[in-house]
Amino acid sequence: MSSISCATSDRPLSALLSQVLVAFTVEFDNEFERRMGEAGYVGARLSLMVWSNLMRFLAEGGLSVRDLAGKALATPEQIKSELGCLERWVFVFLRPDVADARSIPMRPKRLGGRDLRDGWGSGRSIRAEWIVRLTSKGQKAAEIWPPLFSEIERRWETRFGKDVIGRLLESLQALIGRLDIELPQALPASWLPGGSQEYSPPVTRDPVALPLPALLSKALLAFAIEFDRESRASLALSANVLRVLGEQPVRLADIPRLTGGSPEMTDIGWQLKPYVVIEPDPTAKRGKVVRLSPLGVKAQQTYLRLVREIEKRWEDKFGKNEIHRLRESLEEMFNLRNGDQSRMSAGMVPPQGVARAGHQAPALGRRDVGSAARQRMRDVVIQTEAFVRDPANALPHYPLWDMNRGFGP
Numbered sequence: 001m002s003s004i005s006c007a008t009s010d011r012p013l014s015a016l017l018s019q020v021l022v023a024f025t026v027e028f029d030n031e032f033e034r035r036m037g038e039a040g041y042v043g044a045r046l047s048l049m050v051w052s053n054l055m056r057f058l059a060e061g062g063l064s065v066r067d068l069a070g071k072a073l074a075t076p077e078q079i080k081s082e083l084g085c086l087e088r089w090v091f092v093f094l095r096p097d098v099a100d101a102r103s104i105p106m107r108p109k110r111l112g113g114r115d116l117r118d119g120w121g122s123g124r125s126i127r128a129e130w131i132v133r134l135t136s137k138g139q140k141a142a143e144i145w146p147p148l149f150s151e152i153e154r155r156w157e158t159r160f161g162k163d164v165i166g167r168l169l170e171s172l173q174a175l176i177g178r179l180d181i182e183l184p185q186a187l188p189a190s191w192l193p194g195g196s197q198e199y200s201p202p203v204t205r206d207p208v209a210l211p212l213p214a215l216l217s218k219a220l221l222a223f224a225i226e227f228d229r230e231s232r233a234s235l236a237l238s239a240n241v242l243r244v245l246g247e248q249p250v251r252l253a254d255i256p257r258l259t260g261g262s263p264e265m266t267d268i269g270w271q272l273k274p275y276v277v278i279e280p281d282p283t284a285k286r287g288k289v290v291r292l293s294p295l296g297v298k299a300q301q302t303y304l305r306l307v308r309e310i311e312k313r314w315e316d317k318f319g320k321n322e323i324h325r326l327r328e329s330l331e332e333m334f335n336l337r338n339g340d341q342s343r344m345s346a347g348m349v350p351p352q353g354v355a356r357a358g359h360q361a362p363a364l365g366r367r368d369v370g371s372a373a374r375q376r377m378r379d380v381v382i383q384t385e386a387f388v389r390d391p392a393n394a395l396p397h398y399p400l401w402d403m404n405r406g407f408g409p
Contacts, residue, residue, distance in 0.1 A: 011397070012307035013314070013323070014223045015239065016330040019395035021187075021216040022260075022409045025049070026356070026387065027347040028152050028213070029408045033354045035144045041137055043361030045354075046091065047408030048213060049401055051145040052186035054082055055134070058092065059142040062133040065094075065126060073184045073199065080123035082189060083132060085403055088121030091138035094130045149211040152347075156212070159343050160333055165212075168333075171326035172215035175318055183221050185214040189401040199225075224398070226310050231302050233275060238303035239398035241266055242275055242296060249289035251281060256379070257386065260396035263379055264404055275299050334392045344391040348384065356384040376404055 011019075028048045036044035057063060057071045069079040086092045119125030134142060157165045181199040210218075227235040233242060244250070244258040255266045268276060268290060275296030281287040292300060315323045336343045350356035358381050360369050369377075386394040401407040 013311045013327055013330075014220060014227070014235065014307055015397035016327065017216055017220040017223070018239070018398050019391065020330055020333060021213060021220060022395050022399050023344055023348055023387070023391060024152065024156070024213050024216070025399070025409055026384070027155070028148055029406070030348075030350050030354050030356055031148055031152065032141075032144055034351050036141065037353055037361075039140050039144070041140065043355070044089075044137070044141065044406075045408065046089070046141060046406040047401065048145070048148075049186040049189060049407050050082065050086070051141070052214060052217070053184050053188065054079070054086075055091070055138065055142060055145070058132060058134050058138070062095075062131045064128065065130050065132060066128040068132055069128075073182065074188060076128060077123070078188060080126045082123075082407070083126060084119075084122040084124070085407075086138070089406075090135055091141060092132050093135055094126060094132055096127070096130055149213070153212055155347065159346060160336055164329060164332055164336070167325065168329040169209075169212060169215065171322060171329055172212075172219055173209070174322055175314075175326065176210070176215055176218050178318055179218070179222055181222070181225075183218045185210065186217045187221055187224075187399055187401070189403070189407045220398075223310060223314075226313075227306055231299070231306055233299040233302070234271075235303075236398050236400060237272060237275070238299060239307075240396060240400060241268075241272055242292070242300050242303060243397060245276065245290060245292045245296065245300070247291055247297065249279065249281075249291045252278070252288045252290055255290070256383070260383070260386070260394050261400045261409070262376075262383065262402040262405060265400035265402045342391055345388045348387045348391070350384055355380050357381075380405065 025048055029045065032048070033043075033045050036042075036046075053072050053074065054068070057068055063071070065076065065079060065083065068083075069076045072079060083092060083094065087094060117125060153165070180201055182202040183199055224235040227238075231238065240259040240261055241255060244255065250258070252268065255261075256263045259266050268278060275293055276290050277293050278288050278290050281289045311323065334342060334344055338346065353359050355361070355377055358377070360374065360377055362368055362373070383394075396409065399409055401409065
């Protein structure tokens with residue numbers, strides 16, 4: 001058995017789904033960024049998650065915030081937060097409802113000669129009745145996105161073989177077709193546990209074949225919902241930071257490398273604090289180390305147990321052979337190689353002119369490249385090099401969409 005096979009065979013199904021989804025997303029987002037740059041929008045690093053869960057509903061015209069949330073299967077709070085970012089990055093603009101006579105507080109700053117409302121560029125103050133429309137930049141993005149799904153899938157058929165991708169699609173379609181809830185086409189950009197949001201039963205079974213990332217996302221979100229209903233620590237927390245920690249201290253600076261996530265999304269925030277103990281690094285003058293608290297040890301044990309239990313339940317619910325075929329298809333993609341290089345690695349090698357290749361351009365919504373942006377660009381290059389070097393061990397076990405990366409990994 002190869003080292004890659006050993007690396008994937010002990011991973012839970014949720015981790016395999018995550019790693020393949022992130023690999024597809026990285027390749028897709030690189031190509032989107034490259035084409036947006038050619039169209040004159042350099043540095044437009046907006047991820048496929050935003051198209052799948054939000055922007056595609058605006059391609060045919062404006063919608064109210066309320067209607068957009070309904071179509072996106074999201075809460076108004078989630079949609080407002082994402083719209084604030086998209087407004088700041090000039091992909092959408094919002095207009096108040098003409099029938100709403102309530103005043104809109106303004107602030108003294110100006111952008112392009114326009115007064116800005118209080119809360120501009122954030123979810124704050126956005127009202128459910130406001131109309132959302134694409135800007136010219138957003139319209140160009142909406143032209144570029146749709147063809148990329150089939151194009152990247154064709155690349156994968158060439159790289160991994162039509163039979164491998166065909167079996168994966170068939171397994172995912174069979175699983176998704178038997179879910180008893182309607183799920184969005186991409187994982188939500190939210191720290192909320194999957195089980196905290198209620199999804200309705202499917203109204204109809206859509207006969208249109210979904211793209212591969214949508215199938216992967218739906219399967220992974222269904223897994224996360226089941227996990228989060230039984231675990232105090234969500235799958236997003238458990239499969240990332242809590243998975244790589246132990247009772248022995250780990251340097252905080254090492255967590256992004258160990259999890260495959262960005263420094264911002266793997267930082268010790270309020271949701272992680274009950275599960276960890278943070279102390280000064282005894283081996284260095286600066287820096288801190290982190291280890292699991294007793295509650296964190298229990299959470300980690302719950303994660304290791306529950307992911308296996310859910311996979312077994314899925315075998316009982318969807319069929320043992322069907323789940324085994326899904327797992328085998330995902331594992332096979334890591335086992336296939338061209339010489340010394342994993343075929344999974346090949347798609348994540350970034351083209352010239354994108355951030356993952358080291359190209360520096362102002363971050364979304366910025367006029368120049370500041371020091372913080374330069375560090376983020378270095379971080380994304382380091383992450384990309386790790387993904388390419390060792391995808392089975394470097395890709396995250398659950399995607400964490402980073403706002404600073406256009407809601408990408």
